[in-house]
Amino acid sequence: MARAVSTRRTVVFTIAAWIIALVIFFPILYTIITSFKSETEAIQGFNLIPSGTVESYQAVQAQSNYFKFFLNSVIISVGSTLIALLISVPAAWSMAFSPTNKTKDILMWMLSTKMMPAAAVMVPIYLLFRDFGLLDSRFGLTVMLTMINLPIVVWMLYTYFH
Numbered sequence: 001m002a003r004a005v006s007t008r009r010t011v012v013f014t015i016a017a018w019i020i021a022l023v024i025f026f027p028i029l030y031t032i033i034t035s036f037k038s039e040t041e042a043i044q045g046f047n048l049i050p051s052g053t054v055e056s057y058q059a060v061q062a063q064s065n066y067f068k069f070f071l072n073s074v075i076i077s078v079g080s081t082l083i084a085l086l087i088s089v090p091a092a093w094s095m096a097f098s099p100t101n102k103t104k105d106i107l108m109w110m111l112s113t114k115m116m117p118a119a120a121v122m123v124p125i126y127l128l129f130r131d132f133g134l135l136d137s138r139f140g141l142t143v144m145l146t147m148i149n150l151p152i153v154v155w156m157l158y159t160y161f162h
Helices: 007-035 039-044 055-064 066-097 103-113 122-131 138-161
Strands: none
Touching: 055 066, 066 103, 066 138, 103 138, 122 138
């Protein structure tokens, strides 16, 4: 049976949690506020009221076409996540609900691949990507990230299904 907690104690803990959360979040908030200031306002000192300018965002976009790179990151991360889920959900489901005497061995092997140093496989992967024309391509990077994360996704889904 759970013990009764007084209302005062709950209020004190809630206020303390909010204060801690705000202290932790404040640097992020201040960075966002500073991004809406002009360069001269930003270097003048501490001020929580921005002028509301977006000239820094316009300058970044004009100099480097930021949204192209942002879109590449979104496509690659969402693509590798979806492919990893498409492969690992059936694998983890079958291991959780139709286990064999080798299921634990397969899971341990998958987990052990995460412990392998990346430098050990860089040259063979580079040669494969070069031969298949996947260097400097979204598809190649998506496949690589999928393969890197696949063992841990299968492991996590297996424990969830189990």
